[in-house]
Amino acid sequence: MPMLGLGTWQNKDLDQCADSVEAALDLGYRHVDTAQIYRNEKGVGEGIAAADVDREDVFLATKVWIDQLAPEDVKRSTDESLEKLGTEYLDLLYVHWPAKAYDPEGTMAAFSDLVDDGKIERIGVSNFEPHHVDEAAEVLGEYPFANQVEIHPLLQQEELRAHAEEHDYELVAYSPLARGKVFDVPEVVDVAEKHDVSPAQVSLAWLRAKDITAIPKATSTDHIEDNFGSLSLDLDEEDVAAIDAIETTDRRVNPDFGPDAWN
Numbered sequence: 001m002p003m004l005g006l007g008t009w010q011n012k013d014l015d016q017c018a019d020s021v022e023a024a025l026d027l028g029y030r031h032v033d034t035a036q037i038y039r040n041e042k043g044v045g046e047g048i049a050a051a052d053v054d055r056e057d058v059f060l061a062t063k064v065w066i067d068q069l070a071p072e073d074v075k076r077s078t079d080e081s082l083e084k085l086g087t088e089y090l091d092l093l094y095v096h097w098p099a100k101a102y103d104p105e106g107t108m109a110a111f112s113d114l115v116d117d118g119k120i121e122r123i124g125v126s127n128f129e130p131h132h133v134d135e136a137a138e139v140l141g142e143y144p145f146a147n148q149v150e151i152h153p154l155l156q157q158e159e160l161r162a163h164a165e166e167h168d169y170e171l172v173a174y175s176p177l178a179r180g181k182v183f184d185v186p187e188v189v190d191v192a193e194k195h196d197v198s199p200a201q202v203s204l205a206w207l208r209a210k211d212i213t214a215i216p217k218a219t220s221t222d223h224i225e226d227n228f229g230s231l232s233l234d235l236d237e238e239d240v241a242a243i244d245a246i247e248t249t250d251r252r253v254n255p256d257f258g259p260d261a262w263n
Helices: 014-027 041-050 071-085 104-116 130-140 158-167 178-184 186-195 199-209 221-232 237-244
Strands: 031-033 059-064 092-095 123-126 146-150 170-174
Touching: 014 031, 014 041, 014 221, 031 041, 041 059, 041 071, 059 071, 059 123, 071 104, 092 104, 092 146, 104 123, 104 130, 123 130, 130 158, 146 158, 158 170, 178 186, 178 199, 186 199, 186 237, 199 221, 199 237
Parallel strands: 031 059, 059 092, 092 123, 123 146, 146 170
Antiparallel strands: none
16 A cells, blocks of 8 residues: 555545546556545546556545445445446445444445455555454454554554554554644644755655555645655654654544544
8 A cells, every 4th residue: 555645535526536636646646545425436536547557556445434334335335436436446445434334243244245256455444443443353353454544743643553553454644734734833844944845745754754654635736746745755763753742632533423532
């Protein structure tokens, strides 16, 4: 899984979404993330088809929404996602939240069936706390490939990072720029000025230094290119320590149906 991907949350205009995906892939991105609830899978698929990149070279992920997590709905909605995306398989399929129709045993069994059927290559979860990941692992007989959660300098997720390291699964950071808040964090700005780069690049490079994949949302070519530039930025130990020491916590995503510990 490439450590930098293109996030597509809120990119609902299908033509714009397709253009963004095509531009990102032609620039060098090889990881695209979407979700059923984003209602842009068709645009993502059109962007992949239009790019000068073979489908097998693209790591494509989507997520099953919380009202589609009953076993029969998982399978039906995934077939619909595959059709919209114009692909025969997904590199990674996530449970979007452990909420509403989610049942560890039934939902995970349905995901396993999709692997057996060749429709998905990897099983992921999203917005799971450590105990949710453990429950999923019990059913699957192994830990999911990845857990996608909000992570950025203002929400450093030490407990989840330790759990992922202990059990050898990937963490994927959504909202890795704290929905723009990192641009106002003095520690991040100071590191950015030191390296003559953007605060966005610093936040993404900090995540990479922690072995965390990031999927920043971007629609404009300028933002797509700026985020991609983070791959050329290597923070030194002093930079990483300065960001690690940030004490402010600011969770940007906290819906009513989220895990109880968040509310």
